[in-house]
Amino acid sequence: MVQSFHEFVVHRSPGLSRTAYLLTGDHQLAEDLLQVALARTYRHWRRVADGDPEAYVRRVMYHQQVSWWRRRRLVERLEAQPPERSAGDGTEASALRLSLAAALRQLTPRQRVVIVLRFYEDLTEARVAEVLGCSVGTVKRHGHDALRRLRQIAPDLVDDTAERSAR
Incomplete structure (x- = not known):
């Protein structure tokens, strides 16, 4: 064992x-x-x-x-002006990772876990539903809401080619 x-x-x-x-x-x-x-x-x-x-x-x-x-x-604090973006470590990949991590932190825990399991762990919606103990419809709803929120929070993360192919 x-x-x-x-x-x-x-x-x-x-x-x-x-x-x-x-x-x-x-x-x-x-x-x-x-x-x-x-x-x-x-x-x-x-x-x-x-x-x-x-x-x-x-x-x-x-x-x-x-x-x-x-x-x-934690109580979220809203500010009139967003904080200045840091340059990261100078590489585009690091800046993208930092931006993505910050955007993911702004999602609800349920939305975040659906995004992580679907797109980083590459699980199907049915498998995510099984792991989380919920319905496939719930996974779809949280995934849809999370992607919509990510597009609002960090539009710089949206891939232009993905947007064009969706049209």
Whole structure:
């Protein structure tokens, strides 16, 4: 049992770590989130190992992130002028990653997890619904709302070619 869990952690931690980062938007919080999820998964490993342990870990991370979010309930501050954008580290890819991370942090936790699972983990809507324990329609609604919100928050992230092909 311990060996199979160890192998799972070694092989899947990088991908799960990316998912945790996209859910939290912070490296330290992502590490904590993944650690909590893996600890909870280990307690149920005998039951989980035969199914889809990765989906189980994702579900634990999602629920834990929502729990943390509910506890801290930060009040959003609206300002007349948006803050100046930082130049990043000078590369276009880094600026894009920073912009995307900032935009993702402005989504609701449910919208964020749908975007992460659909577009970063490349799961189908049905699979996302299964992981989150909701209907496919709910996944579609949250995905649609999240994409609309991302287009408002960060129009610079929208790919021109994707927009043209959608017309």
